[in-house]
Amino acid sequence: MTKKVKAEIIAVGTELLLGQIANTNAQWLSQQLAQYGVNIYNHVVVGDNLRRVEETFRQAHLRSDIILVTGGLGPTEDDLTREAFQALSNLSMVEHKPSMDKIQAYFHKQDVEMTPNNRKQARVFETADVWKNSVGMAPGMMVTFEGRKWIFLPGVPREMKSLAIEHVFPTIQQMVSQHEIIKSVVLKFIGIGESKLEHELRDMIQAQTNPTIAPLAQDDGIVIRLTANGESEQQVDELLDKTKSKILNLVGHYFYGVNQATLEGEIVELLRKDSKQLATAESLTGGLFSGKLSSVPGVSDVFRGGIVSYNNEVKQNVLGVPPQVIEEYGAISKECALAMAKNAATKLNASIGIGFTGVAGPSETEGKPVGTVYIAIYDQAGHTIREKCQFQGDRNTIRRRTVQKGLELLYNHLK
Amino acid sequence: MTKKVKAEIIAVGTELLLGQIANTNAQWLSQQLAQYGVNIYNHVVVGDNLRRVEETFRQAHLRSDIILVTGGLGPTEDDLTREAFQALSNLSMVEHKPSMDKIQAYFHKQDVEMTPNNRKQARVFETADVWKNSVGMAPGMMVTFEGRKWIFLPGVPREMKSLAIEHVFPTIQQMVSQHEIIKSVVLKFIGIGESKLEHELRDMIQAQTNPTIAPLAQDDGIVIRLTANGESEQQVDELLDKTKSKILNLVGHYFYGVNQATLEGEIVELLRKDSKQLATAESLTGGLFSGKLSSVPGVSDVFRGGIVSYNNEVKQNVLGVPPQVIEEYGAISKECALAMAKNAATKLNASIGIGFTGVAGPSETEGKPVGTVYIAIYDQAGHTIREKCQFQGDRNTIRRRTVQKGLELLYNHLK
Numbered sequence: 001m002t003k004k005v006k007a008e009i010i011a012v013g014t015e016l017l018l019g020q021i022a023n024t025n026a027q028w029l030s031q032q033l034a035q036y037g038v039n040i041y042n043h044v045v046v047g048d049n050l051r052r053v054e055e056t057f058r059q060a061h062l063r064s065d066i067i068l069v070t071g072g073l074g075p076t077e078d079d080l081t082r083e084a085f086q087a088l089s090n091l092s093m094v095e096h097k098p099s100m101d102k103i104q105a106y107f108h109k110q111d112v113e114m115t116p117n118n119r120k121q122a123r124v125f126e127t128a129d130v131w132k133n134s135v136g137m138a139p140g141m142m143v144t145f146e147g148r149k150w151i152f153l154p155g156v157p158r159e160m161k162s163l164a165i166e167h168v169f170p171t172i173q174q175m176v177s178q179h180e181i182i183k184s185v186v187l188k189f190i191g192i193g194e195s196k197l198e199h200e201l202r203d204m205i206q207a208q209t210n211p212t213i214a215p216l217a218q219d220d221g222i223v224i225r226l227t228a229n230g231e232s233e234q235q236v237d238e239l240l241d242k243t244k245s246k247i248l249n250l251v252g253h254y255f256y257g258v259n260q261a262t263l264e265g266e267i268v269e270l271l272r273k274d275s276k277q278l279a280t281a282e283s284l285t286g287g288l289f290s291g292k293l294s295s296v297p298g299v300s301d302v303f304r305g306g307i308v309s310y311n312n313e314v315k316q317n318v319l320g321v322p323p324q325v326i327e328e329y330g331a332i333s334k335e336c337a338l339a340m341a342k343n344a345a346t347k348l349n350a351s352i353g354i355g356f357t358g359v360a361g362p363s364e365t366e367g368k369p370v371g372t373v374y375i376a377i378y379d380q381a382g383h384t385i386r387e388k389c390q391f392q393g394d395r396n397t398i399r400r401r402t403v404q405k406g407l408e409l410l411y412n413h414l415k
Numbered sequence: 416m417t418k419k420v421k422a423e424i425i426a427v428g429t430e431l432l433l434g435q436i437a438n439t440n441a442q443w444l445s446q447q448l449a450q451y452g453v454n455i456y457n458h459v460v461v462g463d464n465l466r467r468v469e470e471t472f473r474q475a476h477l478r479s480d481i482i483l484v485t486g487g488l489g490p491t492e493d494d495l496t497r498e499a500f501q502a503l504s505n506l507s508m509v510e511h512k513p514s515m516d517k518i519q520a521y522f523h524k525q526d527v528e529m530t531p532n533n534r535k536q537a538r539v540f541e542t543a544d545v546w547k548n549s550v551g552m553a554p555g556m557m558v559t560f561e562g563r564k565w566i567f568l569p570g571v572p573r574e575m576k577s578l579a580i581e582h583v584f585p586t587i588q589q590m591v592s593q594h595e596i597i598k599s600v601v602l603k604f605i606g607i608g609e610s611k612l613e614h615e616l617r618d619m620i621q622a623q624t625n626p627t628i629a630p631l632a633q634d635d636g637i638v639i640r641l642t643a644n645g646e647s648e649q650q651v652d653e654l655l656d657k658t659k660s661k662i663l664n665l666v667g668h669y670f671y672g673v674n675q676a677t678l679e680g681e682i683v684e685l686l687r688k689d690s691k692q693l694a695t696a697e698s699l700t701g702g703l704f705s706g707k708l709s710s711v712p713g714v715s716d717v718f719r720g721g722i723v724s725y726n727n728e729v730k731q732n733v734l735g736v737p738p739q740v741i742e743e744y745g746a747i748s749k750e751c752a753l754a755m756a757k758n759a760a761t762k763l764n765a766s767i768g769i770g771f772t773g774v775a776g777p778s779e780t781e782g783k784p785v786g787t788v789y790i791a792i793y794d795q796a797g798h799t800i801r802e803k804c805q806f807q808g809d810r811n812t813i814r815r816r817t818v819q820k821g822l823e824l825l826y827n828h829l830k
Contacts, residue, residue, distance in 0.1 A: 015631045017455045018599060018640065019446030024437045026460070031434030040432045041467065043460035052456065075610050077620060078629055115614035135807070156632060158808065184433060195490050199530035205492060214493055216430045217571060225433065280723070286709025287702025290723045294701025295811055297777050305729040308695070308705045310720040314763055318720070348729055362712045392550065393573065396710055
């Protein structure tokens with residue numbers, strides 16, 4: 001077995017250290033690179049300071065085989081990635097004509113005068129492989145320096161991704177193909193806690209070697225990551241399949257999918273299989289449940305739409321909730337949630353309706369404390385579900401958990 | 416002026432290096448700590464490997480005054496933060512009785528047998544200040560070691576935040592109060608590109624010293640971060656105010672707010688000021704626009720609700736779009752968007768309606784390419800806006816940009 005390729009991802013930008021944005025670039029790149037068997041050993045974020053960027057680059061050069069740098073290639077004065085790498089490497093820079101032509105053409109087309117600082121974006125290292133940026137200005141590039149591969153990408157996620165897909169991954173695939181194969185699979189669970197799940201799998205986890213078994217609590221449930229290595233794709237797949245089967249024998253009841261599977265995606269599949277149509281009625285979630293469900297491509301086959309009734313008048317006049325339900329039980333009640341679910345189904349000509357009502361805060365409503373939520377599912381086939389929840393957290397946490405709980409209830413109802 | 420406090424944030428967890436989650440903990444902590452004048456010099460992510468975590472801790476100990484560590488305190492075998500810090504510091508650990516009692520009480524209350532691995536979560540360093548975790552199991556703690564402050568927090572965002580707010584920030588405020596004051600303000604703009612904005616401000620940016628001026632493109636517009644330092648709060652505020660005024664003299668036309676201001680928040684304020692009520696009609700965005708708007712506390716005063724018409728039948732029967740509009744122009748048309756906006760306002764008894772229709776993909780609809788979007792605003796007062804957009808990107812990018820454009824159009828209409 002050959003030496004593992006060690007990689008790290010460096011993000012350059014003070015905006016990250018001030019918390020203005022999260023380092024989602026490192027997340028995405030890591031996710032993708034794992035598929036090529038590239039081991040990411042570190043994510044590092046450093047600010048727009050020449051000396052500190054250079055120091056970070058120096059450390060990376062000592063410990064990693066592949067270094068991916070995002071950010072600091074833009075037109076402004078605090079974009080310093082090129083300068084810092086030049087300080088480390090002493091490599092010379094030139095203007096990349098195709099990039100410069102593209103920048104000029106862009107401004108010409110927009111009929112805007114090109115500001116001189118944009119010229120900086122076409123500067124590249126003379127020995128670099130330069131990669132055209134098809135959705136932005138600054139090109140990406142790869143420089144081989146003292147046996148290390150240095151890859152420079154813009155910080156804007158859309159540009160970074162486009163360059164990574166078109167150039168970085170194909171290049172890396174070639175580089176690592178002679179090395180060992182590493183593959184991960186993520187198993188997804190809903191309705192079971194992390195320590196209970198780990199307890200059920202304790203013997204397996206203690207005996208783990210290849211694949212490794214790592215449980216993790218996430219906002220939308222618990223996942224278990226299996227990572228196996230071997231000398232062929234087939235060997236690795238067999239190792240993963242065997243361990244997956246053992247796990248599902250123990251906790252398969254809570255399992256809903258692998259890798260990129262989502263509860264909303266599974267729900268759409270189940271609705272389609274049963275030829276059912278869904279409609280929604282949302283109060284405190286204000287459209288978020290429908291918005292989440294409709295992120296699934298092809299959802300229009302099974303999703304009729306919904307009514308966001310942020311107001312009792314709308315609940316009555318548009319959704320048709322009987323006034324006496326609200327008078328007798330209040331708008332924050334399981335009776336109202338069920339009436340919302342049923343009327344959404346009826347009005348929108350769907351076989352299943354789901355209704356959400358509750359108190360997102362900041363203050364209590366109808367004497368019910370912040371976090372009180374009722375979710376109901378109405379099914380023409382005769383089943384109804386009415387669930388009371390008490391969530392903790394701020395307004396948006398409560399709304400997010402409500403959406404999540406709605407997905408869980410609907411999935412369990414359909415499966 | 417005294418020495419600046421140098422801090423760094425270390426996240427421990429292989430799930431971050433595999434890209435399963437983004438390091439939003441570092442983002443949030445940075446955002447908060449900036450307010451206390453704590454300079455974050457690095458974010459580092461390291462995997463669940465004892466030797467590498469120890470190495471990362473060793474480097475941090477050499478360069479930083481305050482080290483915040485998130486993650487690796489849980490019950491499972493790959494939670495190694497305590498062990499790594501012990502390897503570095505040789506400090507001894509004890510079981511923290513209040514935490515152990517709490518863990519046992521939790522399992523008792525849930526009527527679930529406590530698995531033995533949970534006991535690990537109550538282990539703390541003997542000399543630490545131990546902080547009770549009010550929303551989870553593992554306590555937080557601060558250890559002073561060779562003059563450095565080491566702060567350990569759980570990786571689950573909710574638990575990390577709760578401990579940070581209750582214990583970390585008050586502690587840090589005390590520590591830094593004798594140092595210089597650093598303050599940032601973020602100015603937010605919509606409808607202007609980054610390089611144009613920087614060009615307009617070129618002279619100011621080139622002459623910048625204190626405050627520094629850093630423009631940044633974000634998904635929801637452009638921001639400029641001003642960061643000033645000084646010896647008193649008042650001095651720093653004056654520096655920031657003066658520079659802000661100069662900037663607004665040049666590009667104030669595009670300005671909409673500072674710091675945590677959001678377009679949706681500004682829209683709710685404008686609606687309230689004008690005593691107007693809004694209703695929505697969403698097709699491709701499936702409820703996301705309403706969901707975003709209703710994230711604003713107190714929105715119920717100005718937001719009636721909406722209709723998600725994911726289906727032409729729903730557009731006609733529930734929303735009341737005339738069939739001949741869809742027959743003649745198609746559901747993907749500015750005429751349909753306007754009919755949706757108008758009917759939403761009428762049906763929901765609102766003075767303003769906004770309608771969204773378009774092709775989110777993955778395939779074209781009515782012969783219109785993916786990314787074609789129409790947004791319309793109907794205002795009882797007589798104005799209407801009908802905008803055609805052509806967005807790039809995948810399904811969810813197109814939906815997100817549509818929501819963003821809707822906010823921009825509505826804000827400009829109201830202001």
